[in-house]
Amino acid sequence: MSTEESFDSAVRKNVHYIELLKSGKLKESNAKAYFKSAIDDNFPTGVHELMFVPTIEGQGNEEQKKKWLKISRNFDIIGCYAQTELGHGTFIRGLETIATYDPSTEEFVMNSPTLTSMKWWPGSVGHTATHAIVVARLITKGKDEGIHLFIVQIRSLEDHNPLPGIKVGDIGPKFGYFGTDNGFLHMTNVRIPRDHMLMKYAQVSRDGTYSKPPAEADKISYAVMVYVRALIVDHSAETLARAITIAIRYSVVRRQTQNRPGEPETQVLDYQTQQFKLFPLLASAYAIKFAGHYMTKLYTEVTEEISEGKLRSLPELHATSAGLKAFCTELCCSGIELCRLSCGGHGYSAASGLPQLYADYSSSQTYEGENTVMLLQTARYIFKVCKQNMPQAQLPSNVAYLAADYPKYKESPVSDPKHFNDPHILLEAYRQRVIRLVAVALERYSKSIATGLDSVAAWNNSSVDWTMAARAHCHYLVLKAFHSSIDAAKVCEANFNIMRVLCCLFGLHGIIQYSGEFCLDGYMNSEQIEMAKNQLYFLLKEVRYEAVPLVDAFDIHDDILNSSLGRYDGDVYRHLYEWALRAPRNKKEVHDNYEKYLKPLLKNTKSKL
Structure with missing residues (x-):
């Protein structure tokens, strides 16, 4: 249309x-x-x-x-x-x-x-x-x-x-x-x-006299925007679920290259490179979904407190909603594009459903707060928490690990790739990453102040470091929500096991993607990063034969998925052809442009021949 x-x-x-x-x-x-x-x-x-x-x-x-x-x-x-x-x-x-x-x-x-x-x-x-x-x-x-x-x-x-x-x-x-x-x-x-x-x-009274609101009312006025950001996190999970469903289903149908004589061409999903593109995104879709549940629960709890006149948790809610909105929309938007690329040339066709999905969703990175600004708002909250130098017991659970009395570990205990099967090991690594990045940002800010700059200029000088710290903090919160949710879920052992595999896959992919940040203060070393990579490759094999059931579990009907490539029945090529036949340009065998432009050109050429 x-x-x-x-x-x-x-x-x-x-x-x-x-x-x-x-x-x-x-x-x-x-x-x-x-x-x-x-x-x-x-x-x-x-x-x-x-x-x-x-x-x-x-x-x-x-x-x-x-x-x-x-x-x-x-x-x-x-x-x-x-x-x-x-x-x-x-x-x-x-x-x-x-x-x-x-x-x-x-x-x-x-x-x-x-x-x-x-x-x-x-x-x-x-x-x-x-x-x-x-x-x-x-x-x-x-x-x-x-x-x-x-x-x-x-x-x-x-x-x-x-x-x-x-x-x-x-x-x-x-x-x-x-x-x-x-x-x-x-x-x-x-x-x-x-x-x-x-x-x-x-x-404002009839004569124009202005009555100021209570000091905290300013913060309450942002409640609607916080609510919308909480919904955006949940919507991110649904959108990424659609994209990864299309890409994984198509990767099972599509075959590429006869690797051994006499054998059929290999399913694209059997290639490690394709698994490395798609399976972390599959894990991310589940991770963001659990983060959305966490965000909605936090919003409900804090709004109930506000109705009772308690405003202590409002800054935490605002900072968390801003940061998760930025982190999840950024991850989802880049994920849709990677899914499109994973579908090869057919992914570029509107029939795949991916171009329109990307076009519609990409605005989420700027509406209800541009993502860099959102990360900086989260960073300012972290900055204030650190400057207060409060003990762990007095801080909200989300930022308690930044407290002055929180134990800091010098080195990761990982000595075997299998240690990365423990989400607690991953969470500790993510905590240390944030702690170190916050320390870097604080140091740059303090040095700027020491040179005579005011607080505004010092913040600007350290703002890139602060966005990195805020993004890492949000990454930690999403991993934590994933781990907590599956631990609390009442599911059978098989479902629990595959969810745990996805949780670890999500965490390991982040370590490899941001390996420099995890090694920044020596908490992890190059050998441990290599172990993380080896364990991730192992988990890719674990996910391979669960991948289709895992996307089917999102329960997205074909009419909503709107993709010839992602059809539940796998009948991709016939529907691609039928979709092309329905295109408005194909309603006539000879397009109107022939009479307008091509006919004069071709007739003139023919006369010369």
Whole structure:
């Protein structure tokens, strides 16, 4: 389909979904999730459910929730979340959109004062949303009170035309996500009632007097974004599962080279090089899934604490969600591309399902926080933890190993490749890697301060080291979640054993991939790295004959997988041919371009002959 056809199809499916919601047919547990999985499209109203409604729930006062939630949940209005601007994204304090309070009319006047202040990229803004939660600078009594949230109606509920002062539209074709109308929003003197500012924490009275929110409310306002990042981690696992399912199934069907006379060509999956590409990704898909479960559990626990007024764990939740979002999306995106390459030339065809999967998913590395910035946010949390120099008992479990009194080991105890079958050995190596990388980053920061640089310049000078430390910390958390999950699972011995193999494979691949970091302070040596490599090669053989059942266990239906190469029945080549026959360009045996261009060329050539 063209991009326009894709958008039309997405809206049609989205409306069908809303009609089913209203009819009460999706009330059963998980029914909505199953339906969306079966539809498998980018819903234009996705942001409405994901961010618009939860923001009103979390940031609106009781009167506002009574006014807005019923009509929002019933889809009588369709909302979006307008934060990112043409000139500003992750740096929220730099946003330029202005909401100026006018006490004479008890209204806020919304303005996009510069070209770069117009909202740019919000999903659903282009042609779907009727209302927007607009993130803007509050100006009252001539004072800038910083960033606040406002509900702005942007389109008529009668004919869907933009309201006066509103200029809105689609930002144009993108790399992927054709079913979502990412758009722009420019406002000129748009007036909204005073109670359209979300006022659970901060308030503006009728005369324009501003009441500051509690000091911790700033942190709570990020709760919706943290929730979305937790969902992204889980979505990363599902997406990588799709890619690795396609690549492994095809690698069993595809044969390459007759290695011995009289024997059939070898299945591509029997080659060690193919196993080395794909099996760590298979392990990663499971690892990220368990990390997603951990992230969701952490979010639930901390939000329950917040509801009781306890905010101690909020910084940990924010740092963990930011870091895991970056680590998992980076791993997943590079994994999809490696799966495509592993499918050879056919992987380049849209029939494989991999190009579109990559195009749609790659945006996850920049939306809801650009990945480098996310790693730096995690790094800042680690930096603060280390600077406090607190004992292990006083730190959250995620960072307790960075405590001043945590035991530091000088050398790895590994003396045999089989020692790497113990996840505890792997986890200890990953801990020491983080501890050393944090020490390197701290040392570079401290040396910069010693030369007379201020804290901002010193942080910038050490920022690459800090991102490396943050990535290593997240790698450790994912491995830990994998190990803890399979240890706690009630499964048969065979399933437990293969899960443990995958866990060790995931850990070993990281050691080989980042071997320099594991050897940085002498904790591991070159002989032990070679042992790790030998053990990884051994585990590749262990996974070989479990690989297809392991991807089948993801239970992704062919209609959702949408791949001629990854079909459950393995009938790849016939479906590749049938897919090609259905291509719009093949509807005629002689293409229109023949009459327009080729015929004059060829007829002229023929006359000369």
